[in-house]
Amino acid sequence: MEEINYTEMIDPSLTEPEEEGGENWVFKDLFRSKQKYVTIRQREVPDHALHSSESVKKELPDGLWVKCEKCNQMIYHKDLVKNLKVCPKCQYHFRIGAWERINYLLDPGSFQELFADITSCDPLNFPGYQEKLEQVRKATDLAEGVVTGVGNIGGVPLALGVMDFSFIGGSMGSAVGEKLVRIFEYAAENGLPVVTFAVSGGARMHEGILSLMQMAATCQALNRVAEQGLLYISVLTDPTTGGVFASFASQGDIIIAEPGALIGFAGARVIQQTTRETLPSGFQRAEFLLEHGMVDMIVSRKELRNTLARLLRYHQRRKRVINQ
Amino acid sequence: MKNGSKYSLDFERPLKELEKRIEEIRLFAEEKQIDMSEEIARIEEKARSLQVEIYKNLTPWQKVQIARHPKRPTFLEYIDLIFHGFIELHGDRLYRDDPALVGGLAYLEEIPVTILGHQKGRDTKENIYRNFGMPHPEGYRKAIRLMKQAEKFGRPLITFVDVAGAYPGKEAEERGQGEAVAKAIKEMTGLKVPIVVVITGEGGSGGALAIGVGDRILMLENAYYSVISPEGCASILWKDASRAAEAAEVLRITANDLLAVNVIDEIIPEPLGGAHTDPEEMARTMKERILENLNAILDQDPDALLAQRYQKFRRLGRYLEE
Numbered sequence: 001m002e003e004i005n006y007t008e009m010i011d012p013s014l015t016e017p018e019e020e021g022g023e024n025w026v027f028k029d030l031f032r033s034k035q036k037y038v039t040i041r042q043r044e045v046p047d048h049a050l051h052s053s054e055s056v057k058k059e060l061p062d063g064l065w066v067k068c069e070k071c072n073q074m075i076y077h078k079d080l081v082k083n084l085k086v087c088p089k090c091q092y093h094f095r096i097g098a099w100e101r102i103n104y105l106l107d108p109g110s111f112q113e114l115f116a117d118i119t120s121c122d123p124l125n126f127p128g129y130q131e132k133l134e135q136v137r138k139a140t141d142l143a144e145g146v147v148t149g150v151g152n153i154g155g156v157p158l159a160l161g162v163m164d165f166s167f168i169g170g171s172m173g174s175a176v177g178e179k180l181v182r183i184f185e186y187a188a189e190n191g192l193p194v195v196t197f198a199v200s201g202g203a204r205m206h207e208g209i210l211s212l213m214q215m216a217a218t219c220q221a222l223n224r225v226a227e228q229g230l231l232y233i234s235v236l237t238d239p240t241t242g243g244v245f246a247s248f249a250s251q252g253d254i255i256i257a258e259p260g261a262l263i264g265f266a267g268a269r270v271i272q273q274t275t276r277e278t279l280p281s282g283f284q285r286a287e288f289l290l291e292h293g294m295v296d297m298i299v300s301r302k303e304l305r306n307t308l309a310r311l312l313r314y315h316q317r318r319k320r321v322i323n324q
Numbered sequence: 325m326k327n328g329s330k331y332s333l334d335f336e337r338p339l340k341e342l343e344k345r346i347e348e349i350r351l352f353a354e355e356k357q358i359d360m361s362e363e364i365a366r367i368e369e370k371a372r373s374l375q376v377e378i379y380k381n382l383t384p385w386q387k388v389q390i391a392r393h394p395k396r397p398t399f400l401e402y403i404d405l406i407f408h409g410f411i412e413l414h415g416d417r418l419y420r421d422d423p424a425l426v427g428g429l430a431y432l433e434e435i436p437v438t439i440l441g442h443q444k445g446r447d448t449k450e451n452i453y454r455n456f457g458m459p460h461p462e463g464y465r466k467a468i469r470l471m472k473q474a475e476k477f478g479r480p481l482i483t484f485v486d487v488a489g490a491y492p493g494k495e496a497e498e499r500g501q502g503e504a505v506a507k508a509i510k511e512m513t514g515l516k517v518p519i520v521v522v523i524t525g526e527g528g529s530g531g532a533l534a535i536g537v538g539d540r541i542l543m544l545e546n547a548y549y550s551v552i553s554p555e556g557c558a559s560i561l562w563k564d565a566s567r568a569a570e571a572a573e574v575l576r577i578t579a580n581d582l583l584a585v586n587v588i589d590e591i592i593p594e595p596l597g598g599a600h601t602d603p604e605e606m607a608r609t610m611k612e613r614i615l616e617n618l619n620a621i622l623d624q625d626p627d628a629l630l631a632q633r634y635q636k637f638r639r640l641g642r643y644l645e646e
């Protein structure tokens with residue numbers, strides 16, 4: 001198992017109560033979480049996660065050198081994993097799986113998967129789809145293209161949807177849509193903020209119009225989250241395109257992008273073929289979107305946990321603590 | 325294409341040949357001053373039953389051809405034929421007015437409504453002006469503005485969907501086309517007035533859904549509605565866009581297919597030969613169906629309406645759950 005030093009990743013401010021001034025307002029949960037944090041040093045991962053990191057290991061055995069896709073730097077695999085799959089030389093963010101993300105982001109042992117039993121079927125009897133599903137399930141140990149559940153970040157409880165590109169390009173079909181809808185509804189019912197991590201080529205073609213309808217289903221479920229005054233943070237990772245970008249992923253109260261992530265609706269190649277326009281360098285990259293006002297911030301993977309923790313704390317419901 | 329022919333689609337070639345024969349006979353009879361009306365009537369009858377036969381058995385790809393027919397009536401024509409007192413409202417108040425998406429106020433009989441629709445051009449010049457009916461983000465943002473306005477004044481919303489797909493353009497991306505589409509979809513799911521959607525021609529993916537969420541979704545007989553264009557699907561699936569006809573089959577994009585999975589509520593029949601052969605008749609039928617569907621939801625309590633709309637889109641997915 002790869003070791004990730006959680007203590008290194010924690011915002012020092014997390015151990016201090018923020019703001020308050022002379023008032024008696026405190027984040028009760030925060031204090032609880034702080035304590036929990038301090039006492040739990042060992043990494044605690046759910047069974048699923050162990051399973052998943054083992055499968056990653058299968059592909060990339062220890063001692064293997066990995067070449068950075070951007071700067072060609074040779075990186076010792078173990079170092080790459082320790083660095084959250086970010087190239088130590090050029091900061092290129094390698095794509096990571098849903099479970100890897102959950103493992104490094106959430107407070108150890110806090111994640112509880114929900115709606116894991118919702119999986120894709122082949123409603124259109126689409127050529128090759130059933131085989132593809134079987135093959136992908138075998139190759140990835142994933143049941144579906146998104147992992148949903150609840151957990152804590154910096155002690156703040158939240159609902160979570162994390163997509164995985166290795167499952168048919170992170171495409172959104174009925175099951176992915178349904179799981180997201182369920183987690184949004186769950187968040188609304190239980191008063192939890194929601195964070196999604198998008199990584200997707202778009203709607204899943206193999207389920208035809210039913211995939212398109214998931215754009216409406218996920219968007220409307222987000223209305224329920226909003227009606228409860230709950231925070232929704234959308235994190236866009238490489239790539240977030242098509243029907244996923246054009247639905248829930250672009251509708252966050254706060255939108256965060258990972259550095260260099262490809263984000264857009266129409267594909268660059270199609271644009272070039274159709275319009276013969278020359279596309280500027282960095283077109284549809286996170287930095288381009290920030291410049292054009294489409295995302296709130298770009299946050300490197302290493303900083304993401306801190307940033308999320310801080311944002312979540314900003315939106316925690318305050319409880320008056322009487323005579324602590 | 326022969327000048328003046330009623331038929332222009334590939335699968336109408338047998339009809340075109342009969343039409344040509346009738347024309348020849350007519351000229352011959354005129355020239356020779358003989359009465360051949362019986363013969364002509366016989367061939368006309370034959371042509372008609374052949375046409376019925378052809379149109380009864382259209383393949384999905386043939387329907388796509390009809391949906392994309394250059395003469396297929398556009399939103400502005402339907403506005404004239406279905407509504408009265410139309411006042412077009414322009415602009416998104418953010419960047420510019422998008423002529424690819426038209427919106428405004430109109431009366432449906434005596435009901436004041438807000439109407440929105442994709443607007444294709446009726447010739448090359450207009451198509452360039454209207455970007456072939458493919459909105460930029462400002463088109464969707466104008467739609468959002470008019471939706472909110474409809475809600476504010478309690479006007480039902482009626483939308484007409486006819487778009488090839490999202491516009492693949494640099495500026496559309498720069499100005500956040502994905503966000504604009506998503507916002508429009510999201511607004512429609514929560515809009516507190518009745519919404520009737522009519523898919524009149526092409527229901528091209530996200531660009532269609534952006535004004536395609538509603539309480540009643542009606543679809544013309546030969547329209548199609550798809551997550552991806554048949555060409556796009558074919559090039560992904562078989563690396564060959566020319567196999568679009570096959571893709572049109574496997575994607576299940578016809579009105580019948582969509583009715584079967586509850587994505588639409590009703591199919592509106594087209595005149596024989598497609599909507600373009602008789603726009604007036606098409607509009608008459610559409611008006612009647614829109615009115616009936618709107619009347620059924622017009623006086624519903626907004627909360628109940630929204631709850632139903634939520635469930636409607638909530639239940640469309642097909643998946644396994646152990």
Ligand SMILES: [Zn+2]
Pocket residue numbers: 068069070071072073087088089090091092
């Ligand atoms: Zn590098």
